[in-house]
Amino acid sequence: MPIDINAIIAETRGKNFELYEEHINPVFVKVLRTLGFNxxxxxxxxxxxxxxxxxxxxxxxxxxxxxxxxxxHPAIRNALQQVMDSEFPGWVGFDAPPLAAVLARELVKRMPPGLDTVYFSNSGTEAIEAAIKFARGYTGRPSTAHLAKAFHGLTMGSLSLNGEASFRRGFEPMLPGSSEVKMGDLAGLEARLAKGDVAAFVFEPIQGKGVNIASDEYLLSAQELCRKYGTLMVCDEIQCGMGRTGRFLASQWIPDFRPDIVCLSKALSGGYIPVGATITRRAVYDSVYDSLHRAIVHASTFGMGNMAMAAALASLSVLDDEKxxxxxxxxxxxxxxxxxxxxxxxxxxxxxxxxxxxxxxxxxxxxxxxxxxxxxxxxxxxxxxxxxxxxxxxxxxxxxxxxxxxxxxxxxxxxxxxxxxxxxxxxxxxxxxxxxxxxxxxxxxxxxxxxxxxxxxxxxxxxxxxxxx
Structure with missing residues (x-):
């Protein structure tokens, strides 16, 4: 018997909190009820x-x-409907998906000069995890630096870059070598980078927690320090990117700013199909996928699905067409x-x-x-x-x-x-x-x-x- 989603929605109306409480997360339901969000x-x-x-x-x-x-959004829905009505296959595995290739091309057009290669995943935290691995692979270094009050996701690598202790509690130890520096403290950043073991400085140009806006002077000086000490700059645009600030990337408000890796997700999905993207330089990418035996050394089973790629392509189109x-x-x-x-x-x-x-x-x-x-x-x-x-x-x-x-x-x-x-x-x-x-x-x-x-x-x-x- 075919499943009837509308019937399920109708049957559970008013009962969803009890079901969620019983089978998923009762503490979160208590929070919702306490705050009146139920x-x-x-x-x-x-x-x-x-x-x-x-x-x-x-x-x-x-x-x-x-x-x-x-x-x-009707334009994004239309793109997804076209995929569903098409007989074109997705997730073949051993394939070079054309929608993914076109989306990568469109993203590269919107990137700072030099960022020309894209890795696709399913979420923002996966985009950060890929960036950590790419930075380690390229530099041969084990450590990372991040800002106080940072939020980059909740999987283990991303969690190690989290500036809020309550998220980390109970899951220690974090990745070894994860270090926190304060926004604006260039001396502290240089002291950490000077040790020579930091693969990546990971930052949000505008922090989601508190909407703390990094100054142009700080990020440009941090860029100089990263170049000086051979550390890659990983720019987390997962929340502040995709046009939210009036530029495609929030960091594009800063003239001459050139991160080594950019991470996108959230709005790239169009609100429909989760997708994450890690955009970097070809040399960084090739340092990871450096032989035939390592052609899929970092991969995602559900990455590059036709629905996700179509949703992202339609989202970029809406962003441009509607100005x-x-x-x-x-x-x-x-x-x-x-x-x-x-x-x-x-x-x-x-x-x-x-x-x-x-x-x-x-x-x-x-x-x-x-x-x-x-x-x-x-x-x-x-x-x-x-x-x-x-x-x-x-x-x-x-x-x-x-x-x-x-x-x-x-x-x-x-x-x-x-x-x-x-x-x-x-x-x-x-x-x-x-x-x-x-x-x-x-x-x-x-x-x-x-x-x-x-x-x-x-x-x-x-x-x-x-x-x-």
Missing amino acids: RTWVRGEGAYLWDEAGTRYLDFLTNWGVFNFGRR LMDRAIVLGERFRKGIEAMVPRFEFLKGVRQRGLMIAIEFGQPESMSLRAAWAMVNKMDENLFAQAIVLPLLDDHHILTQVAGHAMPIVKILPPLNIDESDVDWFLAALEDVMIKLHKFPGPAWEVLKKLGNHALTAKKREARATA
């Missing part, structure tokens, strides 16, 4: 989601940057100006970090006595809590999905689809203003919700402490 979604289109009550939500989470082109990089610049400026105009009015609101449509809204300690007391109370309960005071009412009261930017960061991050319009920006700005007005009334309902969440967090911490004692 919604039943029934439809997605463009920048919007709808719940079972028919309420429309603005998706500024975009699954951490996957949906640069919104959901169910979405220009759109990201224009709308990003509208966000920035709107948020900056609020800063003088609201004590908690400290500023905005933004490039294109990669945006961090920063909060901090206020000046007035009563609000300082509220700030201290919340942070004493849980240093991760304050940003939820913005995320939760944006969701509950204004139907906008956003995210906390990282561990112990009073920062809310938004990653809107690149094809939103001005009314979506204004929807968000009006919502943020309303949330700020209510948050600056202490005591008040917003603070009661935070207190409740804080008590949940304290209970969880005590339970975790007992479990590890």
Whole structure:
């Protein structure tokens, strides 16, 4: 009997959290319920989601940057339908897939000079794993350097480059020789590279955790140091690439910047079929695949599938045809100006970090006595809590999905689809203003919700402490 996906969706509506809790991850379900994210979604289109009550939500989470082109983009769907209707075979194994070759050519066109060879995988973390192996193979060195607050994925090699200890806890030891340096600390970077064992310096030009933007001066100087000491520069564009900042790569805002390896994923998928890409110089690639016996020494069973390649090709076409990089610049400026105009009015609101449509809204300690007391109370309960005071009412009261930017960061991050319009920006700005007005009334309902969440967090911490004692 043929499977009926629509029937499965209908039968599990309202029961999905219980099923997920029973068979997959009960802790994550508890998090969703605590934060009020246990919604039943029934439809997605463009920048919007709808719940079972028919309420429309603005998706500024975009699954951490996957949906640069919104959901169910017709041009990408059409490309996938063509593949499904075609008799052309994929995953032959011993084959040179033509869609992969064309996609590689199109990606190379968009790269800095010298990056001419592509390896395809299935995700961002796999793209980073490939970069680590390529750098080791080319340099003959065992070690890596990465930035504090970095996030490059959660498989073992990528995890070793992670700047957040909570992700690494329980999985040590990491890859030997993995070293952390601070963004902007050129002396620290040089001291590490000077030891002569670092194969790769891996970095995000704009960090996903916190939206920390590396300065042109820092990255250009880091490039000089890497050249001096024979270390490859691996530029992680998995979240900040694919036009999000107004350039195809975020690093392309920097004149004369030439990384040795670039990693892409997330939005390259078009929001449909996972795909990762590691783009490098031919000499680096050939150092790994250096003989007939090693022609597939690093490979992926499900890499270069026709569906993934078609989705990525269509995504590149949409990015160009709809001039979405220009759109990201224009709308990003509208966000920035709107948020900056609020800063003088609201004590908690400290500023905005933004490039294109990669945006961090920063909060901090206020000046007035009563609000300082509220700030201290919340942070004493849980240093991760304050940003939820913005995320939760944006969701509950204004139907906008956003995210906390990282561990112990009073920062809310938004990653809107690149094809939103001005009314979506204004929807968000009006919502943020309303949330700020209510948050600056202490005591008040917003603070009661935070207190409740804080008590949940304290209970969880005590339970975790007992479990590890």
